[in-house]
Amino acid sequence: MSKQVQKIDILIPVKNITRTCSLEDSQLSISDSKETVEIPFRHVVSSSFECDTKTLEVAYVWRKKPKGPLHFAKVTGIVKEPCVESAKEWCEGLTEKAYPGVKRNRRLKVLVNPHGGPGKAVSIFKKTVEPILRAAGCSLDIIHTTHSGHGFEIASKLDIQSFDALLTVSGDGLVHEVLNGFAKHAEPGRALQMPIAPVPTGSGNALSINVLGIKDGFDVVAAAINAIKGSPMTVDLLLVTQNGKSSISFMSQTVGLMADLDLGTEHLRWMGDTRFFVGLLQGLIKFKTCDIELSYKAVEVNKSRMADTLRGKRKLLQEQSSSSPPSSELPTGEPFRPRYSTTETEGWTTFDKSVLYVYAGKGPYVGRDYMVFPVSLPDDGLIDICARCKTSRGELLSTLDDGPKGTTFWNENVHYIKAHAYRIKPLSKNGRLSIDGEAFPFEEFQVEVLPKQASLLSLYNSYALDPDFTL
Numbered sequence: 398m399s400k401q402v403q404k405i406d407i408l409i410p411v412k413n414i415t416r417t418c419s420l421e422d423s424q425l426s427i428s429d430s431k432e433t434v435e436i437p438f439r440h441v442v443s444s445s446f447e448c449d450t451k452t453l454e455v456a457y458v459w460r461k462k463p464k465g466p467l468h469f470a471k472v473t474g475i476v477k478e479p480c481v482e483s484a485k486e487w488c489e490g491l492t493e494k495a496y497p498g499v500k501r502n503r504r505l506k507v508l509v510n511p512h513g514g515p516g517k518a519v520s521i522f523k524k525t526v527e528p529i530l531r532a533a534g535c536s537l538d539i540i541h542t543t544h545s546g547h548g549f550e551i552a553s554k555l556d557i558q559s560f561d562a563l564l565t566v567s568g569d570g571l572v573h574e575v576l577n578g579f580a581k582h583a584e585p586g587r588a589l590q591m592p593i594a595p596v597p598t599g600s601g602n603a604l605s606i607n608v609l610g611i612k613d614g615f616d617v618v619a620a621a622i623n624a625i626k627g628s629p630m631t632v633d634l635l636l637v638t639q640n641g642k643s644s645i646s647f648m649s650q651t652v653g654l655m656a657d658l659d660l661g662t663e664h665l666r667w668m669g670d671t672r673f674f675v676g677l678l679q680g681l682i683k684f685k686t687c688d689i690e691l692s693y694k695a696v697e698v699n700k701s702r703m704a705d706t707l708r709g710k711r712k713l714l715q716e717q718s719s720s721s722p723p724s725s726e727l728p729t730g731e732p733f734r735p736r737y738s739t740t741e742t743e744g745w746t747t748f749d750k751s752v753l754y755v756y757a758g759k760g761p762y763v764g765r766d767y768m769v770f771p772v773s774l775p776d777d778g779l780i781d782i783c784a785r786c787k788t789s790r791g792e793l794l795s796t797l798d799d800g801p802k803g804t805t806f807w808n809e810n811v812h813y814i815k816a817h818a819y820r821i822k823p824l825s826k827n828g829r830l831s832i833d834g835e836a837f838p839f840e841e842f843q844v845e846v847l848p849k850q851a852s853l854l855s856l857y858n859s860y861a862l863d864p865d866f867t868l
């Protein structure tokens with residue numbers, strides 16, 4: 398953007414006041430005699446100038462309170478002399494800053510699950526998300542899912558050439574369906590490169606928290622900004638094999654207390670993520686041992702080294718300029734055949750302690766209140782496994798506060814392993830297995846990593862940990 402046009406004065410006809418819109422180093426500021434609103438360029442959605450009417454319009458999102466949610470807003474006014482001549486150039490300059498190196502006017506496939514979470518996805522999308530996507534010039538192909546499995550059907554036949562990204566307006570269950578649909582696509586490798594952008598209207602919305610961060614993870618406006626400006630981030634997938642059949646998991650598998658907490662509260666979906674707290678209380682009352690055998694093909698078991706690797710990666714990301722392109726190694730070949738036989742034991746370790754639960758997965762958060770995998774990395778080719786030993790109710794209760802902070806990681810009763818693969822054999826019939834929040838038979842299963850097989854839109858080119866997060 399050339400230096401000369403930094404400020405434009407506009408007259409807001411209704412209120413008959415003058416506002417000055419200024420381009421600063423990293424933000425747009427809009428001020429009048431009473432107040433100044435500062436908008437980081439990342440939050441600018443669009444700007445336009447209509448020569449005939451001399452009308453300038455800027456669309457953006459902003460927070461009314463520093464820690465509050467984002468809101469969509471527009472400022473529209475008549476450009477005052479002598480700014481008229483430079484108004485078009487000003488708008489172009491703002492657009493360049495708002496979309497640095499980002500493809501604009503995206504073609505988006507949008508799947509809205511009317512059934513997810515508290516069941517408000519349809520109205521939230523229409524009222525809050527769609528106006529932002531339209532203002533950004535996106536073309537939208539919107540489908541409301543009509544039944545369980547619909548997301549799978551759509552993804553498995555998706556015309557992948559026609560879209561730049563797929564939005565799931567739902568919780569994690571629909572993302573699970575979509576990725577499994579892509580895996581069954583006629584061109585699975587290419588279908589899985591279609592970036593997915595979650596718009597959180599489910600209960601847990603763990604993927605959204607991992608993509609947008611704990612502050613914005615439930616904010617559909619932040620999700621809309623990611624949909625229009627995020628860059629593709631390569632992520633590993635997980636291949637789950639059970640009874641000779643394989644399927645894709647993108648987030649987590651859990652057995653024991655945490656599976657009961659999730660699956661045992663499905664009927665309370667209307668509560669949003671409060672249902673997980675109810676489930677935790679029920680689990681604490683029962684306090685059952687999870688009767689399983691866990692074995693894994695470990696790569697790292699030292700927590701300090703895992704934390705060091707995470708710190709190194711975060712430092713590297715901070716040093717990169719915000720506009721540096723994401724690493725996007727593309728998947729190769731047919732990714733969906735297990736590499737490890739379910740009977741091999743060489744190089745596998747069997748865990749020999751009795752556990753309350755096992756959680757394994759990718760992405761730090763499994764819900765707003767629990768960062769199980771703080772050292773998880775999107776594409777390190779490893780799955781993080783957390784096996785929590787059974788101690789006492791008091792011990793578990795005393796560590797609940799650590800859940801959202803990720804510090805349960807350091808608890809000596811929490812065994813943390815990074816592995817290429819793992820397997821779980823139930824030793825009794827009663828139990829639950831949750832995969833990406835969905836119920837699977839409580840039977841033996843094996844999981845292995847499919848490195849760098851899928852893509853998510855991201856504003857940070859990594860899982861969005863809070864900037865102040867330390868481990």
Ligand SMILES: Nc1ncnc2c1ncn2[C@@H]1O[C@H](COP(=O)(O)OP(=O)(O)OP(=O)(O)O)[C@@H](O)[C@H]1O
Nearest residue numbers: 513514542543544545567568569570599600601602
């Ligand atoms: N029209 C529909 N009627 C019934 N079920 C549907 C419909 N559309 C999608 N589904 C199913 O709803 C399930 C749950 O959806 P989703 O994951 O979006 O919400 P959630 O479970 O409340 O959120 P989370 O997984 O984040 O906790 C999905 O597995 C999907 O198969």
